[in-house]
Amino acid sequence: MEDIDTAALKENFALVAGHGPDEVAQYFYSYLFLRHPQTRDMFPPAMTKQRDRLVGALVRIVTNVDQVDQLVPYLQDLGRDHRKFGTLTAHYPAVGEALLTTLRHFSGPGWTDKLAADWASAYILVAGTMSGAAEHIAETEPPSWDAEIIEVDQRTFDIAVLTVRTEEPVPYLAGQSVSVEPTTTRPREWRWYTPANPPGGLDIELHARLIPGGPVSTALVRSSTPGDQLRLGPPFGRMTLDSGSQRPLLMIAGSTGLAPMKAMVGQVARDGGRQTHLYFGARSDREVYDRKALAALQDWHGWLTVTTAVSDDTRWPGPHGMIGDVAAGDGDWSGHDVYVCGSPAMVEATVKRLLAQGVQERQVRFEEFGRA
């Protein structure tokens, strides 16, 4: 990108974004759908979240435009993930045209031939990285996996455990997440879920908690029935087991953040077992939604200890309090590999507490299941 004046691009992007990120995204998509109507089918009817995603991605790209080492892996992931939408290399020029037109539209008199040329060059690099990664992965991996709901186990009125069956095994690692589209009930809406069982089989266990107003979670928890079709996107995520480590494990899960922990416990069992302490936290007794499975796991695996704590239920006979505090108060974890998964607030509080107690940052891996 030596020839590209990245400072000018950043300045111009700030100027454009000043018109309101949503306005800019609205113009972008309207122009794209007007000039290339066939692209409309790749998007859901409601575009609000899609616009947020576009703006988020653009901001990230423009912000990191000088840091190629960070930008390139992100763009490769983005390209790989975009295959599930049906994105082809042929679509990239259309998006580039819409993007440049949008930038020109909102730049007004500030738009110059030099800016146009620089944006065009930058876009060609970005699109080339994305489509290159997509084409590369296409040799080994489908754009998405079709799946069918086998069982919906409504554990509480807002938590369901689903068993879904794919035709081919999805090549995820225990702890990684896949995006899920309720093809039957809410097509073209996607949300991240983490398989709760180790990989290799055709059946995948998903723990879904209803987010009020969330199209995918509402569809999965309240509207799904066996036989419904789903599509699963390619797996992502860095919260996986360190196969080179023999240190004991500490896993701290809030609510459906339990899913990756169960998958990793299953993986640890396959690998021969490792001292593991799993802490599971819920708000009330009723939200301890997987107690049978946890009791069974503890019975089977001598190396596994499970502690369940409840934060807001006087009738709970076990430990009370926020799960991060309960775990942190139980001992010295500075020699453990630590995994944390839960709501953003839970993850933040837990990690902070552990670091304050002498756990090193590099020991801790975490994921927030609340992300969109």
Add this chain to the structure above:
Amino acid sequence: MTHAPTETAEPITGASLTTATFSTRGFSRAGYDPQEVDAFLLRSAAAVDNLTTRLTAAEQHLRDAQAEIARLQDRIDRDSRTDEVQQAVTVLTSAQITADATVAHADQYSARVMTEARDLYEDTRRNAAILEQEIQDKARAVYEDALLRVEAHERENEERLAQLALNTAIAQQELDDQTAYLRTLRDASMIQLERFLEGLLDHLAQEYGRAHPDAAQAATGPVKSTNNGSPGTVAGTAARRAHRNRLLTGAPTTASNRPAAPIPDHRRRNNIRGGNAMIPRQAPGSAVLPKAAPPTAT
């Protein structure tokens, strides 16, 4: 090769210019016929003028057309940026916003319903917990109250039982006292009766010696004198005393063989005034019987 056209009917063309030939004059044949050349040049000049005029007009026309095209192109460009494309983008955007609003409305409704349901559920759960706690508290209170009552009842019963035992002991004591009294009375009466009878016998012996068995025996036997207090009389008295002593030692003179229960202080108001202590010691020979006063008759 054609002969240079001299007639106006034939138009001058590029080809006619390059192939034009002129007739020669005289015997030398040195030079074209000037008339022919002049005529050709005149016609050529007219043709060039004509062409130049038309060319200029055409060029003007082209410029006009190009300007028009540029103007139109510019208008098209401007329209594409502003009017039609802008209109279309606006229409699409507003349609999308309407769709977004509709879906958002539905999602918001769903969110509100679910939030309300969850709140209701949580409230119900909390209320149930509170209710359960209250019921537990009440149950505990009832239980503790019942326990207290039972304990009170037990204490009361124990007290009653103790009272009953005490009453029984008192009754027994009274019975024993009565028994002792009656025995003492019996013994005392017996002694008094015996003394009375002895006195009577003594009297009889003194007064009517013959009536005394010993005296009677002495009267009929070797001893004659019985009138003046014979030894027989003394011996007879000793025998009677021995007999009386046998009587006295043969029967118990104490109240009872059983140990007497101590009399509690509060029972002393019903004092039976001791056992033997109340028996009046009668002077020997007295014929007065002690009153058999019942314990409560005082």
